[in-house]
Amino acid sequence: MKVLKERILRDGRVIMPDILKVDSFLNHQIDVALFDEIGKEFARRFQKERINKILTIESSGIALAVMTARYFHDCPVVFVKKANSKIMDPHAYKAKVHSFTKNNDYTAQCAKAYLGPEDHILIIDDFLANGAAVGGMLEICKQAQAHVEGVGIVIEKGFQEGHDKIVSQGIHLESLAIIDHFENGQVVFK
Amino acid sequence: MKVLKERILRDGRVIMPDILKVDSFLNHQIDVALFDEIGKEFARRFQKERINKILTIESSGIALAVMTARYFHDCPVVFVKKANSKIMDPHAYKAKVHSFTKNNDYTAQCAKAYLGPEDHILIIDDFLANGAAVGGMLEICKQAQAHVEGVGIVIEKGFQEGHDKIVSQGIHLESLAIIDHFENGQVVFK
Numbered sequence: 001m002k003v004l005k006e007r008i009l010r011d012g013r014v015i016m017p018d019i020l021k022v023d024s025f026l027n028h029q030i031d032v033a034l035f036d037e038i039g040k041e042f043a044r045r046f047q048k049e050r051i052n053k054i055l056t057i058e059s060s061g062i063a064l065a066v067m068t069a070r071y072f073h074d075c076p077v078v079f080v081k082k083a084n085s086k087i088m089d090p091h092a093y094k095a096k097v098h099s100f101t102k103n104n105d106y107t108a109q110c111a112k113a114y115l116g117p118e119d120h121i122l123i124i125d126d127f128l129a130n131g132a133a134v135g136g137m138l139e140i141c142k143q144a145q146a147h148v149e150g151v152g153i154v155i156e157k158g159f160q161e162g163h164d165k166i167v168s169q170g171i172h173l174e175s176l177a178i179i180d181h182f183e184n185g186q187v188v189f190k
Numbered sequence: 191m192k193v194l195k196e197r198i199l200r201d202g203r204v205i206m207p208d209i210l211k212v213d214s215f216l217n218h219q220i221d222v223a224l225f226d227e228i229g230k231e232f233a234r235r236f237q238k239e240r241i242n243k244i245l246t247i248e249s250s251g252i253a254l255a256v257m258t259a260r261y262f263h264d265c266p267v268v269f270v271k272k273a274n275s276k277i278m279d280p281h282a283y284k285a286k287v288h289s290f291t292k293n294n295d296y297t298a299q300c301a302k303a304y305l306g307p308e309d310h311i312l313i314i315d316d317f318l319a320n321g322a323a324v325g326g327m328l329e330i331c332k333q334a335q336a337h338v339e340g341v342g343i344v345i346e347k348g349f350q351e352g353h354d355k356i357v358s359q360g361i362h363l364e365s366l367a368i369i370d371h372f373e374n375g376q377v378v379f380k
Contacts, residue, residue: 023301023304024303024304028268028269028271028300028301028304029266029267029268029304030252030255030256030259030266030267030268030269031266032256032259032260032264032265032266032267033264035256036260036264058248058249059248059249059252059269059271062220062249062252062253063252063253063255063256063267065220065253066220066222066225066253066256066257067256069220069222070222070226074222074223074226075222076219076220076221076222077219077220077222077253078218078219078220079218079220079249081218081249083292102273110218111213111218113214114213114214114218114219
């Protein structure tokens with residue numbers, strides 16, 4: 001997706017050896033017009049799939065999922081939660097996920113009421129690296145016997161293992177910008 | 191807002207003495223078409239304010255803020271973060287907030303780059319009860335010398351102190367559904 005790659009090159013910042021910071025437009029401040037374009041692009045790439053619900057994980061996935069749902073006839077969005085709150089449904093699908101960014105484990109949870117065998121799911125997330133968060137969502141869909149029709153990612157780190165973990169399960173994966181490697185603090189796309 | 195109040199009466203569930211659970215359409219599963227109506231209604235109520243940025247707090251506020259921004263010429267959304275991550279900007283505005291829902295304290299943080307004296311802010315959130323989360327956002331705006339033009343809330347618990355805390359500062363507050371009290375496990379609107 002050309003406009004996204006240009007934006008990453010212009011406003012993204014590479015810190016530490018392999019962290020790309022895009023919080024000026026993607027996951028702290030949100031460029032709403034760009035998100036609309038991203039939603040439209042996901043709809044184009046998954047137009048042949050039968051999708052009735054979009055699944056994502058808090059927090060950065062939520063805005064992307066909602067803007068994508070606009071292009072799937074305003075289908076519902078369900079966002080998986082990361083922590084246990086006092087009012088979290090005790091009847092929830094659960095998956096343990098390791099966050100490499102925050103270097104901790106959390107339990108991804110989704111109330112059973114909002115996911116089931118009748119659902120044809122598009123999973124949306126901002127980043128794909130090791131595939132931990134997407135793996136947690138796939139595990140939750142499996143528990144719910146929901147059908148995963150696709151996984152849509154905004155930025156994929158093509159040199160990490162998340163990609164293979166997903167496509168080896170026969171799942172339709174679309175990433176709008178795939179990073180091949182970093183070179184002198186710059187992003188090089190595949 | 192009639193359609194919202196009807197939805198709360200139909201799908202909301204009152205648990206414990208004073209907790210309203212609306213996660214079937216507001217803060218776990220998201221009714222995207224309803225959120226579009228909510229965004230349109232906030233735009234109508236704040237049409238006289240000069241707003242160039244929408245501020246919210248993760249996670250439940252994000253989808254509401256983005257759908258509202260659609261009606262403010264796709265202005266940027268900034269979402270305040272609740273936890274410290276490895277890649278969080280160390281140069282951030284910070285405010286300590288007590289969560290009554292989760293019964294813990296957290297530090298609300300917003301990178302300094304995304305909020306400043308040039309900003310005219312609409313704060314959006316899903317619930318207003320004690321006003322703790324909104325209070326944290328107001329504190330962050332104060333540190334940034336940003337101008338708060340209004341606070342837009344989806345569901346206000348009118349019997350708690352959040353309302354007075356905000357309007358006593360001369361801030362334009364709009365709540366789309368105001369709960370007067372709970373009666374036999376039912377919501378009674380003001």
